[in-house]
Amino acid sequence: MLQGTGSNVGKSLIVAGLARAYARRGLRVRPFKPQNMSNNAAVTADGGEIGRAQALQARAAGVEPTVHMNPVLLKPQSEIGSQVVVQGRVIGNAKAREYQSWKPRLMEAVLDSFGRLAGEADLIHVEGAGSPAEVNLRANDIAIMGFARRADVPVVLIGDIDRGGVVAQIVGTSVVIDPEDAALVAGFLVNKFYGDPTLFEDGMAFISERTGWPALGLVLHFAAAARLPAEDAVALDRAIQSRLCARARIAVPVLPRISNFDDLDPLKLEADVDLLMVRAGTALPVCDLVVLPGSKATVADLGALRSAGWDIDILAHVRRGGRVLGLCGGYQMLGRSVGDPLGLEGPPGTVAGLGLLDVDTVLGDDKVLRPVVGRTVADGEPFSDYEMHMGKTRGPDRARPVLRFSDGTCDGAASADGRVAGCYVHGLFADDRQRAAWLHRLGAEPTDFAYEAEVERVLDGLAAHLEEHVDLDRMLALAR
The missing domain is CATH 3.40.50.300 (P-loop containing nucleotide triphosphate hydrolases)
Known part of the structure; x- marks a missing residue:
């Protein structure tokens, strides 16, 4: 031991x-x-x-x-x-x-x-x-x-x-x-x-x-x-060297109950990406993409996001034509509302989301835990990742899904202009094909390193x- x-x-x-x-x-x-x-x-x-x-x-x-x-x-x-x-x-x-x-x-x-x-x-x-x-x-x-x-x-x-x-x-x-x-x-x-x-x-x-x-x-x-996946949020305090000449700048608000943040690890290794982990007390910088990561307590972290003033920063970012990607709990925050009728995260109730996607989420006690494979709807690139979440998300913007699974079902939602999107799947950036596709959308040049081979x-x-x-x-x- x-x-x-x-x-x-x-x-x-x-x-x-x-x-x-x-x-x-x-x-x-x-x-x-x-x-x-x-x-x-x-x-x-x-x-x-x-x-x-x-x-x-x-x-x-x-x-x-x-x-x-x-x-x-x-x-x-x-x-x-x-x-x-x-x-x-x-x-x-x-x-x-x-x-x-x-x-x-x-x-x-x-x-x-x-x-x-x-x-x-x-x-x-x-x-x-x-x-x-x-x-x-x-x-x-x-x-x-x-x-x-x-x-x-x-x-x-x-x-x-x-x-x-x-x-x-x-x-x-x-x-x-x-x-x-x-x-x-x-x-x-x-x-x-x-x-x-x-x-x-x-x-x-x-x-x-x-x-x-x-x-x-x-x-x-x-x-x-x-370069290995980190166990807990202590690792987020490590300084990430800013790459001022990078073509893609990605900002990530670090919420108090951030989860599955290893989703972002492969981006740290991309030479043409400037990944900024932003702590409360600091405004979100001008960037190409804001990623809202997973959360173990969506309602509480949504409140923390507002307390930090990041909701205002994100709305301004979207008005400038910037992109936003929500992963799992971050996806739930992008909708019109998040309901917790069973009081799973605190007092029962419903809170307003950021309203950037026309969807609503209701938290439930049925937890989805499964590996998934499929392709992105936008460009047909394959992925092999996993789901881990509680709650169901419904609404008109789900008619524009982000991912299509191998069984024909879909996940996620996107705005009409495609600049705001969210999904429940974790691990997308660890897939070299997916990471390259997302970086191309941001105008960045992905490196040719294989992330899984790098871990080995x-x-x-x-x-x-x-x-x-x-x-x-x-x-x-x-x-x-």
Whole structure:
């Protein structure tokens, strides 16, 4: 089990790299995360949903993702708390304190999924959530040491030297955790080191001496990791270098409950695209395309969009002849109204949308989770992506759909002039043919790189990087 001294220390990427490294050695590897909290989710081969990071880790291991790789997924919403997904299916909503009482029964689902994976694997990499040093949450824990103790798995602790204080991170964790938990720790890694690694040899020795835990590796910063899909919205704070000479400028308002934002990752890699992730407090810039991304709470994020003044910016953008694309929740916002009669996101009611598409959405508790294939209506370009949404959208502008599925049904809606469009399908820009078609419409010149092949190349590079900086033989020997 790979645990971290805190969030965002690089656990997800290290698990992905280890999965690829050990799979290349011929082992049957499976990733596992007992509990994840993320609005960036993926549709699994068995028709459920899991955290995006576990889907990437499954890909690194060379297997299809299943719901058992992430049996508990928490998707933060608005004032109702988080949507709770167990083994791929929504079972309800819970606020933080209420959720604590759910954990004992959720542990049984976690152990069931772990047992299923164990029956088909030589090696399982378990990713922890948060930090074992959060001792106030240790009771009923299912995601860190609580799971490690129940499943009897050895733990490797990961510290992040880039944020500073890594010695205190690891030594401090050894001091505050329960002695029986500490006994499960079989070693530690230090991640995100810059510069000459010999300069931290004394630091590694000091940590080992104070904790009694062996040092398993000092992992140097791996810059290419930024080209992989990110797990959560923390990654959106990374600076994206502005490309002032790019022909296509795309602005994305970053809403509080943004989801499936990896839809945008392929655009970051296009040399002729200037992708601007705009935070509240900043006006949307003059651009060619505004993309409204997915949202876990459409009504609340629509309110946040108005509070930021972005509704005014978007309407001005359209008056200037600019384009707007709404994806999933963003598509719902573009319509005349969004209704929530069941109170799924908060108090029941209906709110006005942006009115840029002549459609109305009613949220419901039936969740669509499925892979889809088809072609765009405008130019006949093929796509192979996925749907993940709640709610139905109807209205006259659906007579101009954006996508046509292979079964003949259609998705999405467009304005009469075609400059405003929306659809429920995620992953369009990851399809090289689709991405090229959208960029041609903006007057940009797409590069010839293959996005999926690029992900594979980076995963191979990450595996080789860990082979160089981590004692993988010793780690394998520690596994039970």
